[in-house]
Amino acid sequence: MTESTPRMIAFAVNPTQEAFRGPGREGGAGSAGIRRRRRGSVLPGFGTSAAITSMVVLALIVFPLAVLVLRAASLGPGGFLAAAWTPRARAAYGVSLGASLIAAMVSSLLGLIVAWVLARVEFPGRRILDALVDVPLALPTAVAGLVYSALYVPKGWLGQVLVPLGIKGAYSFLGIVLVLVFVSLPFAIRVVQPVIESLDRDTEEAARILGASRLQTFLRVVLPGILPAVVTGFALSLARALGEYGSVVFISGNMPFKTEIAPVLIVARLEEFAYAEATTVAVMLLAMSLALLVVVNALQQRLAHNAQ
């Protein structure tokens, strides 16, 4: 309610102006204004839009996820644990969490460099670089996985160089991290970039004039300003990486206990018709994702608050 008041005030002012321009300008303005204020606070379409929205949200989001959770809950605590906490499932959580955390950290660091350059440095080709950052958002993840595995196999463009050095990018844990960095990089960049653009450069200048070194200025003045955005980017990257399936399935080799991530385990169990284990692992993954979503929402609200 509080949010709508300024708009109502704005509206209450506006009609007089409209009426002034309109044909019935003498005397009509006041009464028209009152009539509009009363009716204007309620726009049409609340019922229709609420019906469509709640139907889609309930049918496509709430109902399926509720069924999933209830199905897992119907196993009882003991049954749930037996299915969700098998050695193979534990290993899959470990691989998923480990690879996602590393990928999110790498993305945040690399993303910070790219975001900084895009926001602060003028150079030929900057717009092209800026456009290329969105490629992972548009490129199907299956294509990314296919290409990455082709690049890092021993005969691939990069594998030729890296495999003799002992760096195996395909069918390995490193491969999982590589594709997860690819899919999460845009999130890490796009959250931080506008915040760097909006930084007040006068403070940096003041710090420099007062004798701070470039590094000190960055650590003491710039970093505190962009840290909330970097953390948000990290959380978003982590969320994206945790759920990723399409690209990983091509490059990881999917070896149980070694390079099998939780989503791959879910699919494997489903294909064996082991519904109980597929469902419980899915619920574990869902819980992690939703917890992250809550964290991301809180962070973004703080970010918006800081921006104001």
Added chain:
Amino acid sequence: MPTSRTATIDPSKAVSALLVAAAVAIVGLLIVVPLMSVFYEAFSGGVAGWWRAVAHDPDTRHAIWLSLTVAPVAVAINTVFGVAAAWLVARFRFPGRSLLISFFDVPFAVSPVVAGLALVLIFGRQGLLGPTLAWLHWKVIFAWPGLVLATTFVTLPLVVRELIPVMESIGPDEEMAAVSLGASGWQVFWQITLPNIRWALLHGIVLANARAMGEFGAVYVVSGHIAGATDTMPLRVEKLFQEYRQPASMAVASVLAGLALVTLVVKFVIEHRLEAEARELELARSTDGTTHDATLEAAGP
């Protein structure tokens, strides 16, 4: 721009150059090299080989056809939902509004595989509605409706997330004025709201379409992965890869990569329009203020 740069302290030119080199290396190695190698590998057998792989394999042809029929339906559902949800959230205040907005983000957070599994648990043979659907002879899982449902789920936030900020920043003034002048709800929508949000809507549709065409995880789970029946383009890429038919797999992948590049170009153009429109809005607001003052002054005496 140049004046503000000279006035502030940038890292010295050497540090700047180093950072630019690092950024170019990061984007180059992680994004450009893989993208180029798709096309290189896809056309390694020449254009004729590429064409044979894409157009002469009946299963691949079916996969392309399937993707072209699933994605538009999912995008259409998304468009209707996105507009309705954005209208609801940006124009009304009601209890549970914040909760509803966070529900819009759920498909972004949930793994597509988990979403697919949830659909299987409802519509699959062993699922909640399985017996009913079997009685009706309706197939959802391992069939076209399941693909549409899964694709719609993963793309659900894309349109509504584009529209909410734009509708909030435009504000309800014009719509309220139209209503007060006697316009019906649909008139307000078609003549005021839709023209105002058209570029943002198009942006959301383009993004949703790209995601719909490329979705893998959710679709993989509900499709059953049947060649020539329920394989979409990304699933076909995987099937060919599993069959050790790398060149054919790359050829199909190159079609998807080409689509992604077209998407990015369209997105780039739309974003320019959006920025121009945001500037116009700012301008209109500032001039609006002055004319308003002027009218008050004019009305004063």
